[in-house]
Amino acid sequence: MTFILGISSYFHDSSICLLKDGEFVEFLKEExxxxxxxxxxxxVRALKYLINEYALTHETIDLVVFYEKPLKSWTTRTxxxxxxxxxxxxxxxxxxxxxxxxxxxxxxxxxKTLDISEDKIKYAPHHFSHALSALTFVEKDIxxxxxxxxxxxxxxxxxxxxxxFTHSTNASVVFEEKFPNSLxxxxxxxxxxxxxxxxEGEYKLMGLAAFGKPIYADFMLQNILxxxxxxxxxxxxxxxxTHTPERSFSDKFISKFGQPISFKxxxxxxDEDFVRAANLAKSAQVVVETVxxxxxxxxxxxxxxxxxxxxxxxxxxSLAMGSLIRHLPPHIAVTIPPxxxxxxxxxxxxxxxxxxxxxxxxxxxxxxxxxQSQPPHLNILDTMFERVSAPSEMDIIIDExxxxxxxxxxxxSGKEIGPRALCNRSIICSANxxxxxxxxxxxxxxxxxxxxxxxxxxxxxxxQFFHLSENSKKNYLWMALTAKAKDNFPPQYxxxxxxxxxxxxxxLDNKDHYIFKTLVRLxxxxxxxxxxxxxxxxxxxxxxxxxxxxxxxxxxxxxxVTETGLFKIICPE
Numbered sequence: 001m002t003f004i005l006g007i008s009s010y011f012h013d014s015s016i017c018l019l020k021d022g023e024f025v026e027f028l029k030e031e032x033x034x035x036x037x038x039x040x041x042x043x044v045r046a047l048k049y050l051i052n053e054y055a056l057t058h059e060t061i062d063l064v065v066f067y068e069k070p071l072k073s074w075t076t077r078t079x080x081x082x083x084x085x086x087x088x089x090x091x092x093x094x095x096x097x098x099x100x101x102x103x104x105x106x107x108x109x110x111x112k113t114l115d116i117s118e119d120k121i122k123y124a125p126h127h128f129s130h131a132l133s134a135l136t137f138v139e140k141d142i143x144x145x146x147x148x149x150x151x152x153x154x155x156x157x158x159x160x161x162x163x164x165f166t167h168s169t170n171a172s173v174v175f176e177e178k179f180p181n182s183l184x185x186x187x188x189x190x191x192x193x194x195x196x197x198x199x200e201g202e203y204k205l206m207g208l209a210a211f212g213k214p215i216y217a218d219f220m221l222q223n224i225l226x227x228x229x230x231x232x233x234x235x236x237x238x239x240x241x242t243h244t245p246e247r248s249f250s251d252k253f254i255s256k257f258g259q260p261i262s263f264k265x266x267x268x269x270x271d272e273d274f275v276r277a278a279n280l281a282k283s284a285q286v287v288v289e290t291v292x293x294x295x296x297x298x299x300x301x302x303x304x305x306x307x308x309x310x311x312x313x314x315x316x317x318s319l320a321m322g323s324l325i326r327h328l329p330p331h332i333a334v335t336i337p338p339x340x341x342x343x344x345x346x347x348x349x350x351x352x353x354x355x356x357x358x359x360x361x362x363x364x365x366x367x368x369x370x371x372q373s374q375p376p377h378l379n380i381l382d383t384m385f386e387r388v389s390a391p392s393e394m395d396i397i398i399d400e401x402x403x404x405x406x407x408x409x410x411x412x413s414g415k416e417i418g419p420r421a422l423c424n425r426s427i428i429c430s431a432n433x434x435x436x437x438x439x440x441x442x443x444x445x446x447x448x449x450x451x452x453x454x455x456x457x458x459x460x461x462x463x464q465f466f467h468l469s470e471n472s473k474k475n476y477l478w479m480a481l482t483a484k485a486k487d488n489f490p491p492q493y494x495x496x497x498x499x500x501x502x503x504x505x506x507x508l509d510n511k512d513h514y515i516f517k518t519l520v521r522l523x524x525x526x527x528x529x530x531x532x533x534x535x536x537x538x539x540x541x542x543x544x545x546x547x548x549x550x551x552x553x554x555x556x557x558x559x560x561v562t563e564t565g566l567f568k569i570i571c572p573e
Contacts, residue, residue: 003060004357005050006350007043007110008067008129010103012199013343013419014043017350018050024136024350024364026050027417029343031540035547038200042109051114058116065353067345068126069157070103124352126156126345127312128171131164132355133348134309134337136362139474142333143361144168145306148299152292153312153341154184154199161232163299169355174303180242181234183291184314186225189239189248190284194277195263198248199313206319207451209285210499211269212278216257217286227291230298263448274450288314289323296324300332307333311348315340315480316419318504322482325469334471338367338478339418347417367478368414368424384549385560385567394566399521401559402529405433407440408559409534411548412514416541420479421533422506423456423515425541427557431455431528437495440530444555446537454479455496456506456531458519465489465527466505476507493528506531514561 006017009030018026031037033045050056107121124132131149138147149164160182163175188198191205221227224238238256241248247260254260257280266274292314300308315321321336328334337344351362381387389397401408407429416422427444429436441447462468462476466483475481482502489497497503508516519529535541536554548560552569560567 001060002062003054003056004062004350004353005047005064006067006124006129006346006348006353007047007064007106008342008344008346008349009042009106010040011342012038012040013341014040014046015343015346016043016046016050017346018054019350019354019362020054022354022358022360022362024347024362024366024369026053027339027347027369027415029540032415032543035540035543037538037540042106044109044113047110047113056114058114058120061114061116061120062357063120063122063353064110064114064116065122065124065349065356066103066106067124067129067342067349068103069123070106122353122356124349127151127153127159127162127164127173128352129345129348130156130311130340131162131166131171131309131348132351132362133339133344133346134311134335135166136347136351136364137337138307138309138335138363139333140363142307143363146304148174148303148305148308150292150296150299150308150310151312152183152295152310152314154182154188155179156312160184161230161295163230163295165303165305169359169361175230175299177230177232180236180239181232183225183232183288184312185239185241185248186234187284187288187314187317189241189253190280192248193253193257193260194280195261202313203316204448204451205281206285206317207448207498208278208281209319210282210452210502211274211450212280212282214283214286215279216283217290220283220287221290225287225291227294230295232291269450278450285317285319288317289320292320292324293327296328300328305332307335309335309337311337311340311344313341318479318481319502321475321480322469322484322502325472325475325481326467328469328471330470332471334469334475336472336475336480337418338416338420338480340480341419344418367417367422368412369417370415381545381562381564381567384545384570386570388559388566388568390565391563394561395518395521397566398518398561402428402430402518402522403525405430405436406559407436407444407557408561409548409552409557410515411534411542411545411560411562413563415543416478418478420454420506421531421541422478423508423513423531425534426515426531427534427555428456428515428529428531430526431496431530432492432526434495437530440532444557445532450499452498452503453496453530453532454504454506455493455528456508456515456519457528458516458523459507459509461519461527462505462507465493466503473507476505477509479504479506490527496528496530514563 014030030039030043161177
């Protein structure tokens with residue numbers, strides 16, 4: 001029995017991927033253990049869990065692979081800042097501290113927890129980690145054929161955009177765009193200006209775009225981010241991310257677009273700042289979609305390939321991914337991995353390790369990984385919950401609850417890969433009850449009023465009501481892209497659609513999944529359910545039954561369904 005570990009950490013969303021005898025068996029985020037969303041430090045708690053669960057030792061571990069080359073990453077950003085040392089002094093100090101306490105010391109941090117020799121510690125190029133994380137989920141009959149991998153993020157090592165060509169286990173970089181010419185950092189700058197946290201609030205900006213008009217898109221493409229084919233150039237006069245850690249945009253940006261926006265004061269879609277932010281969001285979205293389509297079209301026209309993948313943080317923009325797919329020829333197979341950002345890069349790092357160790361590719365079709373986070377011991381459940389029904393008797397009750405507009409939490413074995421709940425750690429309700437959906441979004445999850453919720457449905461329902469791309473249907477299984485509703489979309493399910501008539505749909509095709517069986521039972525009564533992550537806003541998704549209880553108490557939700565039955569929370573008197 002041998003193991004390979006892939007680790008991503010120190011930037012955001014620290015994570016570990018574990019291969020056992022060359023097979024993918026665990027994917028853990030440090031936030032699951034710290035209960036701090038986006039935990040970025042060395043994933044010591046996740047690592048200790050794996051050491052205990054799998055009895056990991058220096059003898060059984062083949063390799064530990066870090067997801068980037070720390071020195072290269074540090075020198076890239078520092079060199080850029082040194083071009084204006086006086087202006088960038090605060091950033092230089094911040095960078096030195098971050099890298100010295102972070103990725104530059106990865107090996108020493110690792111050996112404090114795991115006794116392992118230096119020769120077993122490897123470093124993967126950052127964009128290779130992203131590309132290989134995507135290749136992991138490519139169909140087995142395609143993965144070994146010629147493929148193009150498009151990687152787009154803020155910055156990794158010294159690259160911001162890459163195209164990597166693979167054929168079997170051979171790989172070569174055919175295009176690189178160097179820092180600071182970054183599509184990801186452009187989008188993060190708009191995120192920052194609109195009052196959302198960088199590396200967290202980008203999905204809020206994406207949701208906001210549906211309410212705006214692209215009135216600034218042409219100006220941005222002509223002045224701020226210029227592109228031609230596969231190349232882009234940022235005019236750094238509009239940005240401050242190379243000078244200070246405090247903000248991404250410059251005074252010049254403010255002079256053009258006004259004072260930075262704070263959503264704490266925004267209450268309605270008519271508010272002046274809401275309109276301004278929505279127009280900026282829509283304009284930025286058009287820029288991102290335009291550049292991605294240009295880059296991908298250049299690549300597929302220049303190189304013959306059996307399929308492509310899109311990864312990196314920018315690939316989490318499901319709107320852009322949906323737009324891209326609609327513009328590609330149907331014969332090109334497209335894969336956007338379930339976790340395209342930095343947490344998923346741990347999967348790519350482990351994949352890199354497998355290629356080094358055995359010259360073999362890693363492949364999986366699984367979306368739920370790991371052992372049960374905490375076995376459903378009856379004494380634990382009975383302390384916090386009242387059993388409503390055993391598994392053999394709960395179907396009728398759950399159906400009645402959903403039809404009646406009740407909100408139910410799910411907690412099943414195996415955690416979802418990626419940032420999106422896929423019904424194993426979800427809060428669900430019927431999509432045909434507008435008041436329930438509104439309550440779930442604004443009062444229970446306490447999300448911004450302009451953000452959409454995701455619908456989950458059976459394959460035949462999706463085919464009936466949405467325009468689906470033939471070359472990428474599997475990506476709907478893990479909510480990788482949006483789809484446009486057809487004209488026949490039932491008005492009673494309008495709460496499942498965003499303002500632009502799109503939805504980031506989840507197609508559930510696992511016939512053994514309880515929610516799949518629920519949708520089958522409810523067919524013609526409730527065709528579409530709403531699915532949102534099981535967590536309080538700002539917290540990580542639940543990890544064990546204690547998390548279930550504390551989150552349900554804070555959310556004000558009563559019902560929990562598990563493999564062991566239907567439960568109702570016991571609230572303290």
